[in-house]
Amino acid sequence: MSETNWDVIEEVGGEACMEKLMREFYDRLFDDVFVGFFFRNSDKEHLIRSQIAYVHANLGSRRGTYEGPSIRKAHEDLPILAGHFDRRHTILTQVLDDFDVPEHVQKAWLSLDRAMRPMVLKQGKQAREG
Numbered sequence: 305m306s307e308t309n310w311d312v313i314e315e316v317g318g319e320a321c322m323e324k325l326m327r328e329f330y331d332r333l334f335d336d337v338f339v340g341f342f343f344r345n346s347d348k349e350h351l352i353r354s355q356i357a358y359v360h361a362n363l364g365s366r367r368g369t370y371e372g373p374s375i376r377k378a379h380e381d382l383p384i385l386a387g388h389f390d391r392r393h394t395i396l397t398q399v400l401d402d403f404d405v406p407e408h409v410q411k412a413w414l415s416l417d418r419a420m421r422p423m424v425l426k427q428g429k430q431a432r433e434g
């Protein structure tokens with residue numbers, strides 16, 4: 305498969321593999337001691353679907369559509385600090401590795417994820433006031 309013409313769902317091995325990967329990611333997040341509490345009232349099935357649509361719409365040359373809220377909007381009520389962000393990013397890195405996602409896809413995926421950092425973090429006055 306060409307590294308410049310790709311579809312993230314195909315790259316991870318098709319729809320069923322993508323769903324398995326994302327389910328593993330959210331299973332780990334929901335059960336995690338540092339960030340699990342954020343997901344106490346969340347609908348895991350919805351998050352799996354939404355996150356697949358999000359990455360498919362933002363990675364690769366052949367893309368799908370994401371119709372959910374902006375990343376800033378989706379997280380604006382959550383008191384997410386740097387350590388929480390980094391923890392989620394580490395879990396994502398481990399899941400992509402465990403599922404043998406090709407190197408060029410991992411690279412693009414993790415850099416998209418890091419680029420979202422300012423959209424999800426509470427910073428300055430906003431962080432102090434919760």
Ligand code: HEM
Binds near residue numbers: 343354358372417421
């Ligand atoms: C860095 C990149 C991130 C991306 C791309 C991302 C993406 C998303 C997406 C697509 C949704 C679903 C929006 C919807 O359809 O309603 C969502 C929701 C959520 N995210 Fe993130 N997220 C990121 C970081 C984080 C972090 C660091 C945390 C916490 C540690 C977090 C916690 C949550 C929670 C709890 C929800 C669900 C809110 C609800 O149930 O209404 N996210 N995120």
